[in-house]
């Protein structure tokens with residue numbers, strides 16, 4: 741995502757801003773975000789494209805999954821049932837990575853929170869503290 745346009749800088753005593761699409765300096769009113777209609781259109785087309793929405797929806801679900809794990813695991817470890825996870829809206833299809841242990845268990849991670857399927861529909865939630873070291 742372009743952020744160049746968010747920073748207005750002063751050059752030669754004049755307020756300068758850059759196009760959010762191409763990064764070129766914008767001439768004219770300070771509230772303009774794009775240098776041309778072409779740039780505004782291509783920026784908006786990308787924002788509304790299916791692939792952009794697809795990525796955004798997955799990112800939102802991943803963040804939601806992480807929030808659920810974080811709420812259910814206030815300490816380093818916690819044990820919950822599958823129905824609790826599902827009732828909060830947890831989606832088991834959206835994880836960021838998996839990590840097998842030496843003993844052959846496979847932890848599924850959503851960023852820094854992981855879970856391990858136990859017997860009888862229980863899940864162990866763990867926080868990966870290695871990230872904080």
Ligand SMILES: [Zn+2]
Pocket residue numbers: 759760761762763764774775776779
């Ligand atoms: Zn432009």
